[in-house]
Amino acid sequence: MAIRENRTLLIFFYVFIGVFAAICLIPFILAVSGSLSSEAKIAANGYSFLPQGLTLDTYKFMFGSKSDEIIRGYLNSVSITVLGTVSAVLVTSAYAYVITAKGFRFRGAFAFFAYFTMLFSGGTLPWYILTTKYYHLNDTLAGLFLPYLLNVFLMYLQANYFKSIPHEVVESAQIDGAGHYLIFFRIMLPLGRVGLVTIALFYALQFWNDFFLPLMLVTDEKLFTIQYMMYYMMANIQFLASGNASRISGALIAPPLETAKLAMTCLTVLPIAILYPFLQRYFVRGIVVGSVKG
Amino acid sequence: MTEKAYPTPKAQGRSKWLRSLRNDSSLFLLALPGVIALILFAYLPMSGLILVFKNYNFNGGIFGSPWAGFDNFDFFFSSMDSAIRATRNTVMLNVLYMLTGTFFSVALAIALNELRSKGYIKITQSVMFFPYFISWIVIGAILFSLLDFEKGIVNRMLEGIGMQPIDWYAHPWLFVVVLVLANIWKSAGHGAIIYYAVLQGVDTSYYEAARIDGASRWQLITKITLPMLIPSIILLTLLSIGGMLKGDLSMIMGVTFLNPLLLPTTDIIDVFVYRTAIRSGEFGFASAITLYQSVFGLVLVLVANKLAGWYDRDSKLF
Numbered sequence: 216m217a218i219r220e221n222r223t224l225l226i227f228f229y230v231f232i233g234v235f236a237a238i239c240l241i242p243f244i245l246a247v248s249g250s251l252s253s254e255a256k257i258a259a260n261g262y263s264f265l266p267q268g269l270t271l272d273t274y275k276f277m278f279g280s281k282s283d284e285i286i287r288g289y290l291n292s293v294s295i296t297v298l299g300t301v302s303a304v305l306v307t308s309a310y311a312y313v314i315t316a317k318g319f320r321f322r323g324a325f326a327f328f329a330y331f332t333m334l335f336s337g338g339t340l341p342w343y344i345l346t347t348k349y350y351h352l353n354d355t356l357a358g359l360f361l362p363y364l365l366n367v368f369l370m371y372l373q374a375n376y377f378k379s380i381p382h383e384v385v386e387s388a389q390i391d392g393a394g395h396y397l398i399f400f401r402i403m404l405p406l407g408r409v410g411l412v413t414i415a416l417f418y419a420l421q422f423w424n425d426f427f428l429p430l431m432l433v434t435d436e437k438l439f440t441i442q443y444m445m446y447y448m449m450a451n452i453q454f455l456a457s458g459n460a461s462r463i464s465g466a467l468i469a470p471p472l473e474t475a476k477l478a479m480t481c482l483t484v485l486p487i488a489i490l491y492p493f494l495q496r497y498f499v500r501g502i503v504v505g506s507v508k509g
Numbered sequence: 510m511t512e513k514a515y516p517t518p519k520a521q522g523r524s525k526w527l528r529s530l531r532n533d534s535s536l537f538l539l540a541l542p543g544v545i546a547l548i549l550f551a552y553l554p555m556s557g558l559i560l561v562f563k564n565y566n567f568n569g570g571i572f573g574s575p576w577a578g579f580d581n582f583d584f585f586f587s588s589m590d591s592a593i594r595a596t597r598n599t600v601m602l603n604v605l606y607m608l609t610g611t612f613f614s615v616a617l618a619i620a621l622n623e624l625r626s627k628g629y630i631k632i633t634q635s636v637m638f639f640p641y642f643i644s645w646i647v648i649g650a651i652l653f654s655l656l657d658f659e660k661g662i663v664n665r666m667l668e669g670i671g672m673q674p675i676d677w678y679a680h681p682w683l684f685v686v687v688l689v690l691a692n693i694w695k696s697a698g699h700g701a702i703i704y705y706a707v708l709q710g711v712d713t714s715y716y717e718a719a720r721i722d723g724a725s726r727w728q729l730i731t732k733i734t735l736p737m738l739i740p741s742i743i744l745l746t747l748l749s750i751g752g753m754l755k756g757d758l759s760m761i762m763g764v765t766f767l768n769p770l771l772l773p774t775t776d777i778i779d780v781f782v783y784r785t786a787i788r789s790g791e792f793g794f795a796s797a798i799t800l801y802q803s804v805f806g807l808v809l810v811l812v813a814n815k816l817a818g819w820y821d822r823d824s825k826l827f
Contacts, residue, residue: 221726228620229629235617236633239640239698242651245662249654261660310543313536321533325540332551334751335807338799339758339779340786341557341571342550348570350549365546395535424644426759431787445646449653450766473660480650487642495635502699503706 243484249477250274257473273474277482281475285482288441291356292423295440299360299422304415306364308407311373312399317382329367343431353432359440360422369414372501376410377403413501416494423487441483448476561800565792581793592798595781598774599756605685606692607749611742613693614700619734621701622708623726634705637698645763648691652764656687681774684765688775691764707741708734740821747817751810754778754802778802 241264248266249257256267277285313319314326336342342362352358380403388398404411429443439447557571564577617637624630640648655662656677664674677687715733724732756777765771767780776784778798786795 224726225623225625228623231620232617232624232629232633232637235613235697236636239637239694242648242655242694243639245654246651257660261665262654262657262662264662306542306546309539313540313543316536319533319536321536325544328544329547332547334810335555336551336803337554337557338803339782340792340795340799341560342554343787344560344565344571344792345549345553345557348567361546362550365543370543395539399539420642424642426644426646426763430759430762442644442646445650446763446766449646449650473654476650477654480647483647484643491639491642492635495638498638499634499702499706502702 243488246477246480246484250474250481252474254472254474262473273478277475277478284436284439284444285441285479287437288439288444289482291359291438292440292442294356295359295425296419296422298356299363300415300419302360303364303366303418303422304411307366307370307414307418308373308377308404308411309399310365311370311377312395312403314370315374315377316395317385329365329370333367339431346432354435354438355432356438358432359425359428359438362428363418363421363425366418366421369417373407373410373414376407376413380406409497409500413497416497417501420487445479445483448479555803558796558800558803560792560796563793563796565796577793581797588794591776591781592801594773595776595778595798596754599777599779600753601774602685602688602756602777603749603753605689606696607746609689609693610696610700611746613697615704615735615738615742617697617701618704618708618738619730621705622734623730634698634702638702639698640695641699643695645695645757645760647763648695649763649766652687652691678765678768679770681771684771685774688760688764692760703745704738704741707738711737743820744817747813747820750813750816751806753809754806756780758783 245262245264248264249262250273251266251269251271252263253268253270253272260267310325310329314322314329316322346358346362347353350358352361384402384406385398388402393401424442425440426442426446429438429440430446433439433443560571560574561581562576562578563571563574564580565571565574569575621630621634654660656664658664658674658676658678661677663677667674675683677683711734716729719729719733756779758777758779761767761775761777761780765775767784768775782795782799785791
């Protein structure tokens with residue numbers, strides 16, 4: 216076989232992929248080195264890719280004066296992520312089990328009931344009025360995860376995993392007299408483990424990164440999540456920086472604002488960065504299943 | 510043997526029916542939490558669309574506020590300019606994201622598919638996928654340190670090569686480029702994995718046959734790899750047409766911090782509803798635009814579904 220190799224083309228592909236991957240990584244290096252720089256150097260020279268005057272001052276400052284807020288923000292984010300993920304996975308997999316239950320005459324109806332919400336929605340405004348005025352979920356911890364308990368797309372993903380479990384397993388359990396609860400909790404959940412991990416990760420990521428719910432529902436600082444603290448800080452610095460006020464008071468502001476933003480960025484990304492190597496393959500698997508199914 | 514041991518077909522049918530009803534009741538209970546969540550956060554908000562015909566006041570709420578007839582539509586049409594601007598921005602940004610995002614995802618997937626070194630593929634793929642995991646707020650903070658007028662790296666580089674620094678946060682049209690690039694940065698790696706997964710499923714005998722016929726590598730890419738991806742590209746594009754009127758509120762909020770200078774191009778429908786209704790309390794107008802968004806969005810979904818059906822019967826969503 217005469218394979219006409221094209222070396223230039225191959226090198227081009229290697230470089231293309233390498234450059235894109237580098238571009239994906241560089242901004243994080245910028246954030247880390249900024250957070251390790253001294254505020255004065257940044258003020259004088261601007262941001263840079265390498266730390267200027269390597270120092271932990273910013274982190275010391277943040278854990279000195281802001282530690283209560285940061286710890287509370289972390290606790291809120293972690294509790295929302297844990298509570299939200301656990302309950303969402305239960306709600307979602309139970310629903311997915313129902314629409315895949317063989318011989319259940321209403322399974323199509325339940326499937327459509329979920330599917331229709333992907334087609335048509337009331338929009339943000341009625342959602343907001345109902346959630347705040349009728350369900351009173353504003354400024355509550357529950358409000359920060361209840362609205363996301365059933366993601367229809369992930370529900371279908373989990374249903375696909377359930378469908379891949381051989382029906383004979385369920386059938387033999389049924390012959391032994393097992394009801395749906397027993398089958399769901401003792402057979403489907405353990406056997407559908409890979410799917411559960413996948414959707415749990417998607418949910419966890421969604422809850423950890425969420426910013427829409429605090430933006431809509433939270434005014435109480437006690438409920439600020441780490442993401443919302445970040446937004447609040449950025450929006451306020453932007454506000455300070457945009458007016459003339461900052462030009463005058465800029466010299467008077469003692470806290471390291473610029474480096475603090477980047478330190479906060481690193482703190483927000485850190486948990487994801489630590490878990491990423493372990494989680495990535497599950498996400499890839501989830502995507503592959505999703506894309507094969509279309 | 511007695512009848513007890515061998516029940517008549519009729520009795521057997523009935524007991525089966527009873528058993529299934531009893532079993533089904535547990536299925537209804539299993540579905541219940543999901544049903545409640547859907548009703549509370551998806552179906553009841555739909556009924557909130559009657560707000561369009563209401564003169565909303567907070568005490569009355571959705572159902573107790575007085576009827577306003579078509580007054581809100583007058584208001585809607587009288588503020589047509591902002592509604593058109595919001596619609597234009599939403600559609601414009603979505604189309605740009607779709608075109609550039611698809612282009613880069615496909616290009617990356619094809620390139621990944623050509624690489625030989627498994628280790629290199631694994632590492633670069635992991636790195637490319639990482640931004641997908643980062644919230645827009647964090648991306649907004651990092652972007653700020655890149656684009657800040659005085660201290661941002663980009664401007665300092667521009668100065669380094671003797672150019673004038675640019676105030677990125679003051680040029681709405683220039684910022685569209687920033688948004689598009691940010692979107693590619695965040696999502697192209699994720700898209701590439703989808704297309705790469707499709708390519709992994711391609712039968713290798715196509716390539717072998719073409720190689721025997723003396724096809725060059727470039728021909729393999731344009732004649733086999735790309736055509737293999739086209740069904741997925743078309744399907745994903747059709748699916749995204751339905752979401753044309755949906756904007757990413759957290760992206761705009763996280764990256765622009767609602768900077769008023771940028772609103773001419775970043776005021777998408779969701780941001781607009783947030784600004785007019787939730788921040789300023791002008792519910793009438795915002796509900797008119799919400800209804801318009803929902804109805805038009807539904808029409809788009811139906812059109813996209815029809816197109817998907819024409820393209821490929823199995824691609825239809827419903």
